[in-house]
Amino acid sequence: MVNRRISSDIKEHALDLWNAGWSSEDICYIFHVSPRSLYRWRAIFEEFGTVTKPPSHLRGCERLVSLAVLNAAKAIFFHDASVMLDELQWYLAIHHDLAISISALQATLVRAGLTRKMLRKIAVERDEVSREDYDGCVRDPDTFSGTGMEFVAVDESSKDERTLARHYGRSPIGLPAEYVHEFIRHDRYTLTAAMSTQGYIATRIVEGSMDAYEFFDFIVEDVIPEMKPYPDAQSVLVLDNCRIHHTDLLQEVLNENGKL
Missing domain, CATH: 1.10.10 (Arc Repressor Mutant, subunit A)
Structure with missing residues (x-):
């Protein structure tokens, strides 16, 4: 019943x-x-003296997070989904005079529907026109820049004070956690080398990425002078399957110099 x-x-x-x-x-x-x-x-x-029993005076702890504080927390995650709990804890302590533990704050956010999930990072500098130009550059083997090993020189002063990259954030249930971030391209260098069983015979370091013209100049000016006619030692040049490595002009130059 x-x-x-x-x-x-x-x-x-x-x-x-x-x-x-x-x-x-x-x-x-x-x-x-x-x-x-x-x-x-x-x-x-x-x-x-009444048919209805009065409420008990024994009650639990008073709720710390008020509706105003909860709305403020939601507004913070709406503008920046990557805010961490310790940062939110400091904000509530300073601006709302609320002292709350990390565990209690976590439980409150979960009950409010703010769940933790992977961040979807969106670049501020994203330009669709530039992206189309880049796609066209990638499809052209004569201008594509993508050979050798590329290293990044990071400026320590440009790092985020918190972390370089945050992977998790919070957002309401059913909505993605998006993080708009300024992606700064630092100084990049490409290291290209030709090596034999005896060690390196030629190396070149260029700022940025190496394109087909730079690679052609590297082979002609640095590598070919260190090679010998076939069938002597160092007479065969082996290249990987990168598209800028295999051009008709480079093959003609190698054949003229007696290299395979």
């Missing part, structure tokens, strides 16, 4: 009829209640 809420008026009328001499069976039949309920109402009335 499902519990139903009985109003205080019905309880008072039932007790009045009982005090007037009505039998408990008739009262229970009229109001569709059990005899145990009738005896419990009379005990409560005799103790407190």
